[in-house]
Amino acid sequence: MSISPDAAASAAFPRTVTVVSHSTLFYWWPIWVLGYLMAAITLVDHEYMTTVPSNTKLVDRASGTLKVADGASDITLNKQDLLVAPEGSARLEQPYLQMTTRKSLGVVYAIVLLLVITITNVPMRGLWSLIVIIVIVLVSIIFAITHTWETIFKALSFLDIRINLGGYLFLSTVLMIIWLVVFFFFDRQVYMIFTPGSLRVRLEIGDGETAYDTTGMTIEKKRSDLFRHWILGLGSGDLIVKTSGAMAHHFDLPNVLALGRRVGEIEELLRTRNVVSAPPA
Numbered sequence: 001m002s003i004s005p006d007a008a009a010s011a012a013f014p015r016t017v018t019v020v021s022h023s024t025l026f027y028w029w030p031i032w033v034l035g036y037l038m039a040a041i042t043l044v045d046h047e048y049m050t051t052v053p054s055n056t057k058l059v060d061r062a063s064g065t066l067k068v069a070d071g072a073s074d075i076t077l078n079k080q081d082l083l084v085a086p087e088g089s090a091r092l093e094q095p096y097l098q099m100t101t102r103k104s105l106g107v108v109y110a111i112v113l114l115l116v117i118t119i120t121n122v123p124m125r126g127l128w129s130l131i132v133i134i135v136i137v138l139v140s141i142i143f144a145i146t147h148t149w150e151t152i153f154k155a156l157s158f159l160d161i162r163i164n165l166g167g168y169l170f171l172s173t174v175l176m177i178i179w180l181v182v183f184f185f186f187d188r189q190v191y192m193i194f195t196p197g198s199l200r201v202r203l204e205i206g207d208g209e210t211a212y213d214t215t216g217m218t219i220e221k222k223r224s225d226l227f228r229h230w231i232l233g234l235g236s237g238d239l240i241v242k243t244s245g246a247m248a249h250h251f252d253l254p255n256v257l258a259l260g261r262r263v264g265e266i267e268e269l270l271r272t273r274n275v276v277s278a279p280p281a
Contacts, residue, residue, distance in 0.1 A: 017265045019239060021190040021203075022255040024120045025182050027232040032179065034112055035172030038105045042165045045102070048095035049164065055086045098165040106161030109168075119227045129226040192241065192253055194266050199241070201251060214270055216244030221263045235260065 059082040066075040066082075085092055124132055143149045163171075189205040199212045223229035223237025237259035241251040256262060 015195065015269070017194040017262065017269055019192045019194070019253060019256055019262055019266070020188050021253045022187045022236075022257065023182055024255065025179060026187070026236075026255060026257075027120045027228060028116055028175065028179060030232065031113055031116055032172040032176040034109060035168045035175070038109055038163070039165055039168035039172065041102075041105060042098060042100045042168060045100040047099060047101055049097050049099040049162075050093065050095040052083060052092065053085050053089040056089075057084045057086075058082070059084055099162055103160045103162060106163050107156070107159055109163065110161050116232070119232060123225055124227060129224065133226070190253075192239070192251070194269055196269060196272065199243070203251065203253075212243045212247070212249065213245065214243075217270065218242045218244075219263060219266055221259050223259055233257070239263070 061079045062077045062082045063079055064077055066077055068074055143152070186205060189202065191202055193200040193209075194214070197214060199214055199217065200209045201212065202209050218241075220240040220242075221237050222240060223233075223235070229235070229237050233255070234257075236255055236257050239253040239256045239259060239262070241253070243249045243251075
């Protein structure tokens with residue numbers, strides 16, 4: 001028995017291609033990744049913060065001997081800064097909240113968070129993506145020529161957003177756990193399974209599968225949203241499948257990862273057939 005070239009070619013490709021639709025939460029991966037990066041920087045800086053009552057005064061470059069109650073040894077100050085709480089205020093705590101003095105970390109984190117929220121909830125496809133890029137470039141050039149960027153950066157210097165180490169770790173860890181559960185469990189409940197002769201579809205979590213014939217089927221990839229599909233999705237896109245015949249259906253499977261490779265595998269799968277020739281007489 002000999003195997004035809006078509007059968008040998010088809011053996012190089014998978015006999016089943018499973019395409020999973022992911023939720024828009026997938027595009028939130030930069031938030032928890034950036035959060036862990038900010039937490040690492042905060043940990044390395046090894047600085048602390050504390051809260052003080054109102055009317056607390058800063059004594060700049062204090063010198064002398066500081067009398068300490070409760071039998072503790074006196075403290076000698078040699079041009080050191082000192083915070084003096086108002087009389088009768090609650091007792092201050094030893095600083096234990098780790099936080100960097102770089103206010104830019106919180107500002108960057110907040111800006112990235114707002115950008116991801118906007119990109120994942122306001123789709124900008126095709127021409128709109130191009131228009132937005134052109135507008136951003138033109139506005140940047142105009143601001144550079146008119147020295148407006150200097151005014152903007154000066155205004156931003158007054159923006160002070162700070163998150164301590166625990167805040168970064170809590171937000172990033174909770175978001176990462178939710179992301180992993182959704183990515184590896186819930187997202188995999190919405191899928192299409194392609195085989196050489198059939199297509200099985202499940203478009204809702206908890207629904208059963210529906211089978212369709214692949215004869216005359218057409219597939220299309222759509223990834224025209226530059227910001228969502230390319231910048232955050234790293235080459236993701238939406239898969240559009242149209243069946244033929246009396247029971248023709250149109251399916252949209254959004255947020256498919258590595259869409260180009262998946263479409264190539266599906267097209268090759270639909271083209272190939274196992275052809276086994278009979279042995280010569």
